Amino acid sequence: MINLNQASEELASIFEHIEDNLDYTLDKTEELVKQPSISPESVGIEDCAKIVADYFTDFVCDTSEVVETDGNPIVYGEYECGAEKTLLGYFMYDTQPYDEELWDQPPMGANLVSMDMPDGEVEALVNRGAFNTKGPMVTFLAALRSIKETKGELPVNLKLIAEGEEELGSPSLPGFVESYNDRLSDCDACFFPFFLQDQKGNVDMYLGNKGLVYFELECSGSSWGRGPEEYDIHGSNKAWMDSPAWRMIGALSSLCEGNDILVDGFYENVDPLTRKEKELVEDLAESFDPEPIKEINKVSKFSIDEENTKELIEAYVGNTTLNIDGIWGGYTGEGSKTVLPYKVTAKLDARLVPNQTQDEILEKIRNHLNKHGYEDIEINVLNEGYGWSRTNLEEDVVQAGVETIRDFDLEPRIWPRLAGTAPFYLFSEELELPFTFGLMGHGGKEHSPNEYIIFRGNEKIAGFNRIQQSFVRFLYRYANR
Amino acid sequence: MINLNQASEELASIFEHIEDNLDYTLDKTEELVKQPSISPESVGIEDCAKIVADYFTDFVCDTSEVVETDGNPIVYGEYECGAEKTLLGYFMYDTQPYDEELWDQPPMGANLVSMDMPDGEVEALVNRGAFNTKGPMVTFLAALRSIKETKGELPVNLKLIAEGEEELGSPSLPGFVESYNDRLSDCDACFFPFFLQDQKGNVDMYLGNKGLVYFELECSGSSWGRGPEEYDIHGSNKAWMDSPAWRMIGALSSLCEGNDILVDGFYENVDPLTRKEKELVEDLAESFDPEPIKEINKVSKFSIDEENTKELIEAYVGNTTLNIDGIWGGYTGEGSKTVLPYKVTAKLDARLVPNQTQDEILEKIRNHLNKHGYEDIEINVLNEGYGWSRTNLEEDVVQAGVETIRDFDLEPRIWPRLAGTAPFYLFSEELELPFTFGLMGHGGKEHSPNEYIIFRGNEKIAGFNRIQQSFVRFLYRYANR
Numbered sequence: 001m002i003n004l005n006q007a008s009e010e011l012a013s014i015f016e017h018i019e020d021n022l023d024y025t026l027d028k029t030e031e032l033v034k035q036p037s038i039s040p041e042s043v044g045i046e047d048c049a050k051i052v053a054d055y056f057t058d059f060v061c062d063t064s065e066v067v068e069t070d071g072n073p074i075v076y077g078e079y080e081c082g083a084e085k086t087l088l089g090y091f092m093y094d095t096q097p098y099d100e101e102l103w104d105q106p107p108m109g110a111n112l113v114s115m116d117m118p119d120g121e122v123e124a125l126v127n128r129g130a131f132n133t134k135g136p137m138v139t140f141l142a143a144l145r146s147i148k149e150t151k152g153e154l155p156v157n158l159k160l161i162a163e164g165e166e167e168l169g170s171p172s173l174p175g176f177v178e179s180y181n182d183r184l185s186d187c188d189a190c191f192f193p194f195f196l197q198d199q200k201g202n203v204d205m206y207l208g209n210k211g212l213v214y215f216e217l218e219c220s221g222s223s224w225g226r227g228p229e230e231y232d233i234h235g236s237n238k239a240w241m242d243s244p245a246w247r248m249i250g251a252l253s254s255l256c257e258g259n260d261i262l263v264d265g266f267y268e269n270v271d272p273l274t275r276k277e278k279e280l281v282e283d284l285a286e287s288f289d290p291e292p293i294k295e296i297n298k299v300s301k302f303s304i305d306e307e308n309t310k311e312l313i314e315a316y317v318g319n320t321t322l323n324i325d326g327i328w329g330g331y332t333g334e335g336s337k338t339v340l341p342y343k344v345t346a347k348l349d350a351r352l353v354p355n356q357t358q359d360e361i362l363e364k365i366r367n368h369l370n371k372h373g374y375e376d377i378e379i380n381v382l383n384e385g386y387g388w389s390r391t392n393l394e395e396d397v398v399q400a401g402v403e404t405i406r407d408f409d410l411e412p413r414i415w416p417r418l419a420g421t422a423p424f425y426l427f428s429e430e431l432e433l434p435f436t437f438g439l440m441g442h443g444g445k446e447h448s449p450n451e452y453i454i455f456r457g458n459e460k461i462a463g464f465n466r467i468q469q470s471f472v473r474f475l476y477r478y479a480n481r
Numbered sequence: 482m483i484n485l486n487q488a489s490e491e492l493a494s495i496f497e498h499i500e501d502n503l504d505y506t507l508d509k510t511e512e513l514v515k516q517p518s519i520s521p522e523s524v525g526i527e528d529c530a531k532i533v534a535d536y537f538t539d540f541v542c543d544t545s546e547v548v549e550t551d552g553n554p555i556v557y558g559e560y561e562c563g564a565e566k567t568l569l570g571y572f573m574y575d576t577q578p579y580d581e582e583l584w585d586q587p588p589m590g591a592n593l594v595s596m597d598m599p600d601g602e603v604e605a606l607v608n609r610g611a612f613n614t615k616g617p618m619v620t621f622l623a624a625l626r627s628i629k630e631t632k633g634e635l636p637v638n639l640k641l642i643a644e645g646e647e648e649l650g651s652p653s654l655p656g657f658v659e660s661y662n663d664r665l666s667d668c669d670a671c672f673f674p675f676f677l678q679d680q681k682g683n684v685d686m687y688l689g690n691k692g693l694v695y696f697e698l699e700c701s702g703s704s705w706g707r708g709p710e711e712y713d714i715h716g717s718n719k720a721w722m723d724s725p726a727w728r729m730i731g732a733l734s735s736l737c738e739g740n741d742i743l744v745d746g747f748y749e750n751v752d753p754l755t756r757k758e759k760e761l762v763e764d765l766a767e768s769f770d771p772e773p774i775k776e777i778n779k780v781s782k783f784s785i786d787e788e789n790t791k792e793l794i795e796a797y798v799g800n801t802t803l804n805i806d807g808i809w810g811g812y813t814g815e816g817s818k819t820v821l822p823y824k825v826t827a828k829l830d831a832r833l834v835p836n837q838t839q840d841e842i843l844e845k846i847r848n849h850l851n852k853h854g855y856e857d858i859e860i861n862v863l864n865e866g867y868g869w870s871r872t873n874l875e876e877d878v879v880q881a882g883v884e885t886i887r888d889f890d891l892e893p894r895i896w897p898r899l900a901g902t903a904p905f906y907l908f909s910e911e912l913e914l915p916f917t918f919g920l921m922g923h924g925g926k927e928h929s930p931n932e933y934i935i936f937r938g939n940e941k942i943a944g945f946n947r948i949q950q951s952f953v954r955f956l957y958r959y960a961n962r
Contacts, residue, residue, distance in 0.1 A: 040816070169817060182897040210717070214817040221780070230779040235830055236691070236900035238804040242784045245805035246737050253734030256727050298711040298823075299702070303723045314689050315721045323719040324726035326811030331828060335521070336650060336695040336863040338830050339806050342779075347812060349716055349819050382817040419717035 002306060009473065023403045024462055025142040026125075026455060028055070030110040032093075032134045033127040033198040038074060039072060039167045049073045051114035052093045052137075052162050059141040060148055061160065067180075069172035071165030076180065079144075079158035085479055086157040088187040088433060090423075091137045092166035095129030102449035118200050122463070123456035131443025133194060135453040137162070139195035139441070139464055143471035155479030163423075169214075169383035170423040177426045181289055189397035189478070190427040190432050193471065194442030195453060196412075201460025203405050205438060206418040207280075207398065211352030211425060212387035213361050214325075216380040219248035224374040228342035232330055234336030245329055248344040251374045252324070255365070256450040259324045261305055263368040266361070271354045273318050277416040278391065279315060284413055285310040315473045317417045347382070358385045387425035390417070394435035400478035405437050407417075407473050408466065440470035485678055490955065492953065498627040499949045506623040507936060508608075509536070511591040513574075513615045514608040520575035520648045530554045533574045533618075533643045540622040541629055541762065542641065550653035553645030557661065560625075560639035561569030566960055568628050568878075569637040569668040569914060571904075573619045573647035576610035583930035589712035593936060603944070604937035612924025616934040618643070620922070620945055621674035624952035630677075636960030640668055644904075650695075650864035651904040658907045670959070671908040674952065676934060677893075678735060679773075679883050682941025684886050686919060687899040688761075691871035692833030692906060694842050695806075697861045700729035701824040704857040709823035712810060716819030726810055729825040733805070733854045736846070740784055744849040747842070752800050752835045758897035762798060765874060765894055766791040770906045798898045802832045825952045826851035828863070832900060839866045868906035871898070876915035885920050889947070921951035 018025075035051055036044030049066045056064035056077035072094065098107040105111040105126040115124040125135070147154050163173050177184065196203045221227035226242040233241075255262060273281065288309040294300065304312045326336035329344030331337040350361050362381065369377050391398060393414065405412040427433045443453035448455035457463035462470065499506075516532055517525030530547050536557030537545035545558035553575065579588040586592040586607040596605040606616070628635050644654050658665065677684045702708035708723040736743060754762065769790040775781065785793045810825030812818040831842050843862065850858050872879060874895065886893040908914045921943035924934035938944035943951065 025495075142569075150545055212819070214819065226780075226782050226784070228778055228780055233778045233780070234901070235778075235804050235806055236832060236902075237778060238802040239800040239832065239900050240783050240785055241778070241780055242740065242782075243805060245808065246739075249730060249733045249805070252730045257731070258727075259723065268589065268883070296711055297714045297718060297722070298687055299707075299709055299714070299718075299722055301707050301720050301723075303707070304721055312721060317720075319720040321717075321719040323716050323819070323821060324724060324730070325818065326813045326822065327726065327825065328809045328813040330805065330807030332807045332809040336828070336830070337806065338693070338695065338804070340804060341807065344808065347817070349817070350715060351720065419720050420715070421717075 014146050014152045014472050015469055017150045018143065018465055020140065021146065022464055025139060025468070028142065029125065032138055033125070033130050033180050034108055034110050036108065037094050037129065037164065038097050039165055041097050041472045045094065045164050048093050049075050049164055053077070055141055056140070056160055060144040060154070060158065067176065069176060071168070071172040074164065074172065074176050075162040077158070077160040079154065081153040081157060083154065083156045083479065085188045086186055087478065088184060088190040088427060089140070089158055089160040090190060090192045090427065091160065091162035092164070093122035093137070094132055094164045094167050095132065095134070096167055096447050098128045099449065100447045103451055107449070115452070117461060118460055119455065119460040120458035122454045122458050122461055124452040126450055126452045127310060128451055130453045131195065131451050132416060132446035135443060136193040136195055136441065139467045140471050146468065147475070155476050159184060163479060166423070169385065171383060173423050177430055184431055187431065187433055189395070190424070191397065191435065192424070192437035195467065196438040197440060197442040197461055199289045199442065199461070201410065201442070202400045203410055203412040203438070203440070204415060205401060205405070205436070206415045207393060208388065208390035208416070209418040209420055209422050209424060211356065211358065211386050212349055212421040213352065213358040213385040214347070214349045214382045214448060215362065216382060217248070217251070217346045218343065218378040218380060219244045220337045221473060222342070223378060225376070228340055228399045230342060232341045233340035237340050241340060243340055245341045245344045247327070248346065248377070251369060251372070252346060254372045255368065256322055263322070263364050264371070265364050266322070267320065269355045269360065270320055273314065273416065276324055277317070280393070280414050280416050281310060281313045284313050284415065287413070288313060297432050306409040316419055317415060318353060320353050322357060323349050324353070327347055352388050353417070354388055354390055356388070358387065386423055387429055388423040389422070389424035389428040389435070391428055391434045391436065396481040397434050397478055398436045400474050400481060401436040401438050403477050404470050404474040408462070408470065409438060439474055441467040483826070492905070493955050494631045495627050496950055498631045499624065499946055500624065502627065503945055506620060506949070509623065510606065510619040513608070513619055515589055515591050516719050517589065518610065518645065519578050520646055522578050522874055526553045526575065526645050529574050530556050530645055534558070535620065536619070536622055537641055541635070541639065544583050548657065550657060552649070552653040553647065553947050555653065555657050556643040558636065558639070558641040561636060562634040564635065564637045564646055564960065566669045567640060567667055568959065569665060569671040569908060570621070570639055570641040570916070571673045571908065572641065572643035573614055573645070574618070574643045575645045575648050576613065576808060577648055577928050578929065585931055588930070598939055600941040601939035603935045603939050603942055605933040606936045607931055608931045609932055610678065611934045612932050613927035617674040617676055617922065618922060620948045620950050624949035628953060628956070629951065636957050640665060647904070650866065652761040652864060654904050655905060658911055665912055668912065671905070672878065673905070673918035674918065675918045676924045678921060678942055680923065680942070681924070682891065682892040684891055684919070684921070685896060686882060686886070686893045686917070687896045688874055689701065689871035689878045689897065689902050689909070690899040690901055690905060691835065691900040692839065692867050693830055694839040694866040695830045695863045696843065697863060698729070698732070698827045698829060699824065699859040699861060700725045700732060703823070704859060706857070709821055711823060713820035715824045716821050717863070718821050722821060724821055726822045729810070729827065729858070732850060732853070732858050733827060735853045737803055744803070744845050745852070746845050747803070748801065750836045750838070750841065754795065754897065758798070761874070761895050761897050762791060762794045765794050765896065765951045769794060793915065797900055798896060799834060801834050801837060804811060804830050806830055830873040833869050834898070835869055835871055836867070839868065845943055867902040867904055867939040868910055870903070870905035870916070872908040872909055872915045872917065877962040878915050878959055879917045881962060882917040882919050884958050885951050885955040889921060889943070889951065911938065920955055922948040
């Protein structure tokens with residue numbers, strides 16, 4: 001097997017194949033991104049699943065199948081070459097919706113446009129789903145194809161899963177992982193292809209992510225047995241009738257004070273950061289620049305003193321949170337209509353860190369509301385949520401990723417955890433697999449108009465060729481460890 | 482002049498004229514209700530104002546004019562016959578909007594339909610604005626016409642004001658009253674024609690109404706200087722950024738606890754009910770039935786023990802309130818989008834009783850927010866609001882109304898105050914005129930689909946004929962006192 005430390009020549013033929021097939025890779029990327037697969041709107045899902053299944057076998061797999069679920073189908077593929085290690089590849093083929101009017105390029109036109117970046121012009125492919133995450137999927141599959149066509153076989157066996165409900169909170173994935181447990185249990189590690197470079201080419205890597213529980217609180221006269229029960233009534237009745245709106249305010253205010261969560265035991269299962277995680281935070285803190293994060297979010301001040309970058313990063317990585325995502329009730333139109341609202345609803349999410357669980361947090365919030373006399377306030381859990389995931393920096397699959405980034409003369413900034421959510425807990429906690437995601441490449445505006453990925457890079461940002469090179473290097477580095 | 486106590490024969494000719502002209506009155510009512518005059522949507526206002534000005538002179542006035550304002554025109558008319566007393570008549574010609582799909586009859590079709598009432602079938606006229614308040618306006622004008630055409634002149638002089646912005650909070654009326662002060666200052670009392678009977682024919686009269694101040698509270702990252710300032714950002718940022726939504730919850734919860742308002746000095750200018758008002762409450766309490774009020778509002782329980790009807794009525798009449806009319810912010814759609822909202826807005830209203838003032842209450846809320854550290858939360862006053870109004874039961878104009886109801890063998894239930902609002906304070910407090918409103922007649926569903934008034938009544942509910950008779954009796958009773 002190729003040893004990367006001595007064998008750049010042995011990789012040369014693969015890289016040449018990648019270069020020779022750039023148009024093919026671009027064509028296949030364009031084909032996939034132009035196929036709608038908008039899970040929140042149930043558009044194009046079945047057709048896209050079939051294309052992904054074909055890509056699996058066309059590019060690399062021995063077999064692939066479209067597995068029906070209670071929701072959108074999951075595409076499953078296998079490649080077996082008798083290698084020592086088996087890698088589980090995770091993909092998603094669904095995308096967010098788009099509002100065409102807000103786009104500068106057609107959202108499904110796969111237009112190539114030049115774009116200015118800090119270190120020089122690049123050529124970008126603009127399309128919904130290009131970055132999140134059809135571009136990473138196709139470039140990864142194309143890299144596998146280049147290895148297979150030049151070397152005959154891959155350095156690892158593969159089991160590939162592409163789900164079509166990531167934008168819905170992956171409701172069918174847990175059941176799939178359970179029912180396919182026999183076939184997945186012999187995997188050694190999990191990898192999610194993604195583009196981790198920022199606009200300057202820097203790479204942030206993450207050793208896990210937070211979990212999520214998302215629910216609505218509903219305070220209504222009908223549950224309470226006081227105040228209006230069926231519709232908003234004339235506001236003058238406040239003089240002798242109760243207000244579910246004020247009750248909701250009271251209940252919500254009992255949950256938090258400033259940024260402190262007052263729910264009994266909410267923090268009790270929060271593991272403090274480990275010594276190793278703290279070391280990572282200290283490394284990050286040395287060079288961390290809060291300005292770009294403030295600029296992109298239009299936030300002039302963090303909740304933690306930003307001069308103390310260590311505490312700032314510790315908060316991002318380590319804090320469990322209780323957030324109000326939305327609230328509504330009563331008259332919300334123009335002008336001054338006086339009503340006593342019969343119902344107020346709030347959407348809340350809690351971000352979970354090890355060792356919090358979704359069930360535990362929901363139970364504690366229920367107990368808190370009951371203890372404060374709000375038995376009638378309903379908690380409606382909106383989706384299955386996600387558990388947190390965690391992997392160790394020392395794991396082969398993680399180290400292979402780190403070494404690959406270093407192959408490009410970059411030093412990755414390694415974060416103990418991403419504050420966002422992903423279904424990695426199914427792999428890290430259920431299947432007990434180490435995992436990583438990446439690697440080279442840059443994209444932006446996922447979930448927003450003008451989503452893009454970089455096809456031709458500049459000195460700092462990898463284009464499709466260096467992206468695929470990074471996947472090739474990663475596979476050999478992982479196989480060789 | 483006709484003395485009502487001996488002179489039913491002298492009224493007979495007027496009542497005969499009313500009876501002979503019922504079709505004319507109905508025609509003119511239909512004509513006016515079918516003319517749109519939807520102030521919240523600025524539909525048909527100018528045309529309706531012209532019709533009202535014509536009605537004024539056609540029915541009774543010597544002169545009328547359409548007075549332009551910064552908003553919708555006000556129609557002003559005068560009738561002068563050298564009588565001892567001058568009555569100021571107040572009307573509104575604007576209406577609420579309608580959603581045609583929700584109506585059983587065309588909302589602008591002026592259809593006559595039979596309707597079941599507790600004491601027998603009636604014939605109702607269904608149209609937006611019929612009850613609120615074009616029906617009362619036309620039947621009152623028609624009663625004046627019948628007096629004039631049979632007796633040659635009215636027992637009182639008249640100054641008539643019809644505004645076109647009542648549904649918007651009467652923003653132009655204060656300026657009008659001020660600029661027409663010279664002409665209005667010689668009035669002796671104010672009367673607002675309305676239908677006060679409920680479905681069983683009972684009459685509630687009111688000696689005033691509460692005032693109103695209506696405002697929005699806006700809590701935003703941009704005012705606060707913390708949290709997101711321009712748009713909702715990804716929810717995971719809660720780990721290190723502040724939430725304007727939680728801040729709004731904290732601020733609101735500082736304002737009220739249960740039904741107690743915690744704003745410093747909010748209650749300090751509340752006059753306790755006078756001895757006379759308390760006597761009225763005791764009278765009301767003896768026969769007060771809370772069930773219909775609970776039924777119509779779909780409320781199973783008052784905030785005050787309903788067994789104690791005296792306390793219940795005291796609360797309705799005497800309580801100042803702070804009410805949440807609506808609240809919104811962040812993601813309020815389907816499903817589970819995680820955002821950290823940059824802004825939350827709440828609409829609130831305070832109902833004012835003597836001697837609270839709008840400026841005072843707004844200042845106290847501002848001071849309260851500042852004292853609790855919420856200097857950044859903005860208070861946006863949405864309209865001019867209304868002051869409270871109060872008149873004495875002993876006033877001639879009020880007693881004339883009471884006696885008129887008794888002429889129909891009914892005993893009016895007299896409330897010290899309506900919890901709703903109206904611009905009567907301009908007449909009672911600015912012009913210092915006693916006032917009353919009524920009298921016989923029934924209507925319903927103002928502001929709702931299928932708004933109606935009763936054209937042909939039953940044994941208990943007055944139809945157009947007895948409605949007009951009540952206006953005639955009222956005028957003579959008032960003139961004779």
